Amino acid sequence: xxxxxxxxxxxxxxxxxxxxxxxxxxxxxxxxxxxxxxxxxxxxxxxxxxxxxxxxxxxxxxxxxxxxxxxxxxxxxxxxxxxxxxxxxxxxxxxxxxxxxxxxxxxxxxxxxxxxxxxx
Amino acid sequence: xxxxxxxxxxxxxxxxxxxxxxxxxxxxxxxxxxxxxxxxxxxxxxxxxxxxxxxxxxxxxxxxxxxxxxxxxxxxxxxxxxxxxxxxxxxxxxxxxxxxxxxxxxxx
Numbered sequence: 001x002x003x004x005x006x007x008x009x010x011x012x013x014x015x016x017x018x019x020x021x022x023x024x025x026x027x028x029x030x031x032x033x034x035x036x037x038x039x040x041x042x043x044x045x046x047x048x049x050x051x052x053x054x055x056x057x058x059x060x061x062x063x064x065x066x067x068x069x070x071x072x073x074x075x076x077x078x079x080x081x082x083x084x085x086x087x088x089x090x091x092x093x094x095x096x097x098x099x100x101x102x103x104x105x106x107x108x109x110x111x112x113x114x115x116x117x118x119x120x
Numbered sequence: 121x122x123x124x125x126x127x128x129x130x131x132x133x134x135x136x137x138x139x140x141x142x143x144x145x146x147x148x149x150x151x152x153x154x155x156x157x158x159x160x161x162x163x164x165x166x167x168x169x170x171x172x173x174x175x176x177x178x179x180x181x182x183x184x185x186x187x188x189x190x191x192x193x194x195x196x197x198x199x200x201x202x203x204x205x206x207x208x209x210x211x212x213x214x215x216x217x218x219x220x221x222x223x224x225x226x227x228x
Binding site: 037046047048049060062063096100104105106107108110111112113 | 151153155161162163164165169174206208209210214215216217218219220
């Protein structure tokens with residue numbers, strides 16, 4: 001079955017760019033029918049959708065983060081990536097990648113999540 | 121943007137029925153999805169499109185949606201159901217997914 005796995009640095013300095021990658025196994029991003037999303041969860045808080053990408057490269061971002069977010073896809077590696085620029089301590093969170101069905105809008109598969117701390 | 125309101129906590133004794141609500145303006149017109157998140161783990165989809173269950177989710181989990189309230193119902197609650205539960209919809213006004221604030225289910 002399809003599995004997602006996040007990877008990337010667990011510590012990022014303020015003002016730098018947070019970069020994470022999600023590797024998809026057991027299925028192909030290129031098969032279509034799904035949006036590939038990034039979602040984060042601040043410590044002890046709820047879930048915040050960051051944005052998604054379709055295999056074609058079409059993207060959509062949360063308006064509150066849009067100016068700092070870039071999501072890209074590498075279909076040859078079956079991966080999609082998140083870049084969040086100019087980070088501050090407020091970006092400290094667990095970052096999840098997730099698959100969203102383009103018909104239902106539900107996030108049916110999630111990665112295990114990766115904790116990213118912004119600190120000098 | 122669209123606001124989803126969940127009670128911060130719900131408590132229920134084992135074997136009883138837990139009902140977790142998700143309030144939103146005319147939420148009955150939207151598809152609501154529910155997630156279970158246990159400590160230190162990623163969320164798991166337990167109900168989608170108001171009342172459908174993904175494969176592997178027990179029949180004890182059910183959902184309904186009407187008017188301004190969607191409800192996740194967990195029948196015959198077990199200790200293993202203790203978790204945070206989040207509702208989610210697609211907000212057509214801002215054109216992105218929205219999550220409720222989450223409800224902590226405590227099994228007494």
